[in-house]
Amino acid sequence: MAKPAKKLVIVTEKILLKKIAAIIEEAGATGYTVMQTGGKGSRNVRSSGQPNVSDTTANIKFEVLTPDRDMAEAIADQVAAQFFMDFAGIIYICDAEVLYAHTFCGPEGC
DSSP: OOEEEEEEEEEEEGGGHHHHHHHHHHTTOSOOEEEEEOEEETTEEEOSSSOOSOGGGOEEEEEEEESSHHHHHHHHHHHHHHHTTTSOEEEEEEEEEEOSOHHHHOTTOO
């Protein structure tokens, strides 16, 4: 049986990784996944596949499963308020169903 959840996705600049991770952890999320990414948006093209002298100009994508929309929005609001005036980024929320995850679903499972 699946457990309903919200998937929060944050795509932004790699330089913010540690700061955003701290916000996620402080909000009580049980974990997150981070991937290096690239693409095109309102602030031009960013590629994760090109060699750089420094990878601080790379983009990252956080995926965070939260038990409800309130937690997802609280994280999103903090990230946007603290960083998105000065850094590129987008945040969106999707419905999700967790099938297997002991820490997310509890000892009884999903």
